[in-house]
Amino acid sequence: MDVRLLATNLYSAAAGATEREFIFSGFVAAVGTFIAAALGGWDVSLKLLAYMMFADYVTGVLGAIKCKNVNSDVMFWGGIRKGIVMLVIFLAVHLDQFIGGNAPIFRTLAIYFYAGREGLSLIENFGVLGVPWPPAIKNALEQLKQKGENQK
Template sequence: MKSFTKKDMRNKKYTLLQGVFFIPIFNERRCNMKIYSLEASGFVAATGTGLTYLFGAWDTALLVLVAFMVLDYGTGLLRAYVNKEISSEKGFKGLIRKGVILIVLIVAVLLDRLLNTGTWVFRTLVCFFYIANEGISLLENCAGLGLKLPPQLLEALLQLEEGNKKEIRKGDEK
C-alpha cells in the first residue's frame, strides 16, 4: 500500500478513504475548523452585544412585538395570496414599515439610557403601542382571510393602543 504525504494530497485528487485515513491532513483541517469556530463565536457574541445595547433586554414585551411583527407580515402575505393581490411593492413597504418600527424602538431605548432611571419607560411604551398596532393589523389580515374574530380581542388591542384601561365586556353584554 502506498504511503501519502501532505504534498501528494494537496497536488493530486484523492479518494474519500485516502482522505479520511490521512491523519496529518485531517488534524490540520480540524485545527482550521477550530479557528473558524472561534471567529464565528466572536462574531455572534459581538452581534448579540450590539443588538442588546440597541434594543435593550430581550424581555416579554420585545418578544411579543417581534412575534406580532412576523405574524402580521406572514398573515399579510397569506391574505394577499388568497385574495390574489400579491404585490412586491406592498410587501416591500411592509418590510420598510417594520424596519421603521425597530428604529423608533431604538430611539426609545436610547432615550431611556439617556434618562438613566434604571427602567425601560419609553421602550415599554413604544413596545405596547406597536404590539397593539401590529395586533390590530394581524386581526384585519385574519378577517380579510374570512376568519371570525372575538370582538373582545380587538377591543383589548384598541385599549392597549390608546393607553386606556377599561373593563372588557363579556359575550353579548353592552
C-alpha cells in the first residue's frame, strides 16, 4: 500500500479535493463556530431547539401541501420568526454575561420557552398530517385550549 496515496486521500477527504472546497469548508466551519459561541455553546438544549425548529418548519410545509394552501409569504415569515428566536437567545446569552453569573439563567429560560412553543406547533402540525396522539396528550392539549379560550 502506498502511504503517499493514502495520505493524499485522507487529506482530500478532510479538506476537500480543490482549493475552493477547502476555502468553503473553512468558511462554513468558522461561521458555524461563531454562531455556536454567540448562542452560548452548542449544547443539548440548543441542539434540541434547532432540531425542533427544523422539524416544525418541515412539518408545517408538509401540512400546507396536504391542505393545498402553500403560501410562500407565510413560509418566509415563519423562517424569519425562527431567526428572531435565535436572536432572542443571543441577547439572553449577553444578558447572562451582563449580570455576571456563571449560570446561563436567561439563556436556559429562553431556550425552554421556545422549545415548548415549537413542541406545541409540532403537535399541531402532526395533527394536520393525521398523526395520531395518545389520549392523555390530546386531553391535556384540549384542556389548555379551553383555558386559553376562557381567558379571552
